[in-house]
Amino acid sequence: MPEIILGTLRIPTFFLVISLSLSFLLVYLSKRVDQFGKERKFTFDLAILIMVAAFLGGRLMHVFYEEWDYYFKAPIQILYFWNGGFVFFGGMIASWLAAWSFCRLRKKSFTEWADFFTPLLSLSHALGRLGCFFAGCCYGSTCFLPWAVETRHPTALYMVLGELIIFVYLLFAEKRVRPKGQLFMMWVFLHSCLRFYVEFFRADFRGDFYNLPLLGRLSISQLICLGFVLISAAYIILSSESLKKLYNRRPS
Structure with a gap:
């Protein structure tokens, strides 16, 4: 169901889900601000920057990596984002760089704020993949399992469940x-x-x-995922060892 049709009005399901999700996430973010005693203005400034950077990064990676030949011939179509075309990793990397730069500019700890936003990253990705499912994008390969959707793996729902x-x-x-x-x-x-x-079950481009x-x-x-797995695993192990050494140095 890529569109909801109300008379002459056509509402893209993906952007409807994303809009509702963003509203929910902002309310949840506000509650986390109170829960952790964070500075409200900086938090929402950073959140808006992350969303804008994720949108632009995801769109530009789609344009330059997935469909460059098409957009080179019709560059005006780059602006028609409501027709779809985003790459998650492009948005993720762009939002990380933007958040790191903003924290550095404001003399804030990027790692501290990254930890604060982390649960929202997982939740927002789950909600975003729900939009993918309704839009019919990011579809899976053919399968005949009981939960198949039109004999295809519901890969977007796999991501939703996993991220939740x-x-x-x-x-x-x-x-x-x-x-x-x-x-x-x-x-x-x-x-x-x-x-x-989940990539093993994807059948789209x-x-x-x-x-x-x-x-x-x-x-x-998958290669990008492998790189992130190695980097994150190394960070987790090394930071845990650093914490152990810190505790061991404390006088008993």
């Missing part, structure tokens, strides 16, 4: 004392593992594929 599980886990995980940035890297690790696995020893044929998204 990660979200609940992160809410419990953030209650423990952790080194700055570790909670954020836990989401990066878990999300990348989830995305790497995946870009170039690469044959790797032991791993087999992988998409560019």
Whole structure:
């Protein structure tokens, strides 16, 4: 159901879900601000910057990586974002860079704020994939399992379920004392593992594929996931060791 038709009005389902999701996420963010005693103005300034950067980064990666030949011939179509065309990793990387730059400019700890926003990253991704499901994009390969949708893997729903599980886990995980940035890297690790696995069931355009020893044929998204898995795992391990050393140095 890519559109909801009300008379002559056509509402893209994806953007309807995204709009409702953003409204919910902003309310939830406001509650987290009160819960953790954060500076409200800076929090929402950062949140808006993240959303804008994610939108632009996701759109530009789609334009330059997935459909450059098409947009080169019809550049005005780049502005027609309501017709679809976003790449998650483009938005993720752009929002990280924007958030890091903004925190550095305001002399705030990026890792501390990344941890604060981490549960929202997982929840927002789950809600975004729900929009993908209704729009019919990011579809899966053919299958005949009981939960198949028109004999295809409901890959968007796999991501929704996986991210909701990660979200609940992160809410419990953030209650423990952790080194700055570790909670954020836990989401990066878990999300990348989830995305790497779900990619095997995707049947839409995946870009170039690469044959790797032991791993087999992988998409560019899976290679990015592998990179994030290695980086996040290393950060989690090293930061945990640093915390242990700090506790060991304390006088008993």
